Amino acid sequence: MGRPPCCEKTGVKKGPWTPEEDIILVSYIQEHGPGNWRNVPSNTGLLRCSKSCRLRWTNYLRPGIKRGNFTEHEEKMIIHLQALLGNRWAAIASYLPQRTDNDIKNYWNTHLKKKLNSKKVEGHDDGIHDEKNQQEGNSTSSSSSQSKISKGQWERRLQTDIHTAKQALCEALSLDSAPNNKNNPTPEEQQPAVPTSTTYASSAENIAKLLQNWMKNSPKSSSSNSSKITQVSLNNNLSMGAASSSSPSEGTVNVTAGQGLDSLFSFNSSNNNSEVSVDEGGNFSTPENNNAGIFQVESKPILPDFKADNNGNFQEERKQNVDTQVPLTLLEKWLLDDANAQAEQEDHLMGIALSETADLF
DNA sequence: AACGCGAGCAACCGCTCCTCC
DNA sequence: GGGAGGAGCGGTTGCTCGCGT
Numbered sequence: 001m002g003r004p005p006c007c008e009k010t011g012v013k014k015g016p017w018t019p020e021e022d023i024i025l026v027s028y029i030q031e032h033g034p035g036n037w038r039n040v041p042s043n044t045g046l047l048r049c050s051k052s053c054r055l056r057w058t059n060y061l062r063p064g065i066k067r068g069n070f071t072e073h074e075e076k077m078i079i080h081l082q083a084l085l086g087n088r089w090a091a092i093a094s095y096l097p098q099r100t101d102n103d104i105k106n107y108w109n110t111h112l113k114k115k116l117n118s119k120k121v122e123g124h125d126d127g128i129h130d131e132k133n134q135q136e137g138n139s140t141s142s143s144s145s146q147s148k149i150s151k152g153q154w155e156r157r158l159q160t161d162i163h164t165a166k167q168a169l170c171e172a173l174s175l176d177s178a179p180n181n182k183n184n185p186t187p188e189e190q191q192p193a194v195p196t197s198t199t200y201a202s203s204a205e206n207i208a209k210l211l212q213n214w215m216k217n218s219p220k221s222s223s224s225n226s227s228k229i230t231q232v233s234l235n236n237n238l239s240m241g242a243a244s245s246s247s248p249s250e251g252t253v254n255v256t257a258g259q260g261l262d263s264l265f266s267f268n269s270s271n272n273n274s275e276v277s278v279d280e281g282g283n284f285s286t287p288e289n290n291n292a293g294i295f296q297v298e299s300k301p302i303l304p305d306f307k308a309d310n311n312g313n314f315q316e317e318r319k320q321n322v323d324t325q326v327p328l329t330l331l332e333k334w335l336l337d338d339a340n341a342q343a344e345q346e347d348h349l350m351g352i353a354l355s356e357t358a359d360l361f
Numbered sequence: 362a363a364c365g366c367g368a369g370c371a372a373c374c375g376c377t378c379c380t381c382c
Numbered sequence: 383g384g385g386a387g388g389a390g391c392g393g394t395t396g397c398t399c400g401c402g403t
Binding site for chain 3: 015016035036037038050051054058087088089090101102105109
């Protein structure tokens with residue numbers, strides 16, 4: 001006997017998500033944790049497919065997501081990891097936990113591909129050329145040049161490619177603040193954008209910005225008499241924003257734009273009346289039971305999922321993606337072991353790899 | 362001011378793999 | 383063990399916005 005279908009095909013809403021939908025989804029996940037996506041639409045009343053809910057959460061609402069411009073450091077990591085892993089965006093994203101696979105994929109397709117192509121045109125195409133042929137499944141485009149390469153040359157080249165890929169991952173791992181990384185990243189690249197832990201505030205910030213934009217564009221925004229306070233009426237009893245927000249039982253969402261919202265995010269669910277406040281430092285507390293703690297997202301290498309119990313305790317759940325987790329872990333071990341044995345050689349080669357990378361920009 | 366075009370991005374689609382019954 | 387459904391992933395689409403003509 002099979003399971004019921006994840007969602008009805010009829011009556012499913014498509015297209016962009018509204019702030020109301022976002023908040024409903026966030027409040028539900030705060031309460032029940034991510035997962036069980038099949039039940040999300042029915043339990044929340046959202047007219048969305050479970051897939052759509054999951055996507056919205058993972059790509060936009062999930063804690064710790066950084067949006068906006070990619071740093072040069074991130075660009076380099078993406079290029080390196082793409083060369084190493086191919087178009088396995090989820091695997092690449094696991095090394096950039098603040099970026100979603102969708103974001104990285106979009107960035108690659110819109111920015112980096114062009115960058116690399118332009119470099120290729122300029123004649124810096126040795127390694128990149130092959131990478132692109134590989135990633136685009138274009139086995140014939142390099143045939144003319146490959147035909148000139150003898151088997152021995154091809155093998156040497158393959159070895160070089162493998163070594164370069166290893167260098168790339170080594171560098172990527174060392175540049176990044178992975179837990180097992182003991183190298184010292186440059187202060188410039190230790191930007192706050194890549195902390196070892198993140199807080200829910202960033203997610204609240206996402207929603208705050210969203211609501212700000214929405215209210216800015218909404219003709220009803222005239223109801224707000226303060227530039228700093230925005231009120232949105234919702235169907236479910238949900239409050240978000242400053243501690244002085246209006247009664248949650250009135251089904252009102254208060255969003256204090258700017259500092260207020262950045263520093264505090266709380267919600268109040270009608271179901272269990274448990275309020276969770278998350279401050280800037282990732283501390284959360286529930287006034288009801290005085291449960292308090294640090295809400296952290298471990299950054300590497302696999303994205304954690306969270307579950308919240310009724311007491312407001314968030315528990316981390318590892319994704320069980322064997323495909324991404326195991327091979328990368330083995331790769332890391334392999335690289336780290338190998339790195340010790342070849343430390344001197346790698347210093348030299350790392351210089352080459354880095355200078356090649358620098359050429360890309 | 363109107364139109365066309367391209368870039369960027371959010372979301373959808375379809376496939377594969379895994380889990381559950 | 384097999385089938386059905388769930389979850390996740392990568393590719394693609396289509397909408398929006400900015401810029402140039």
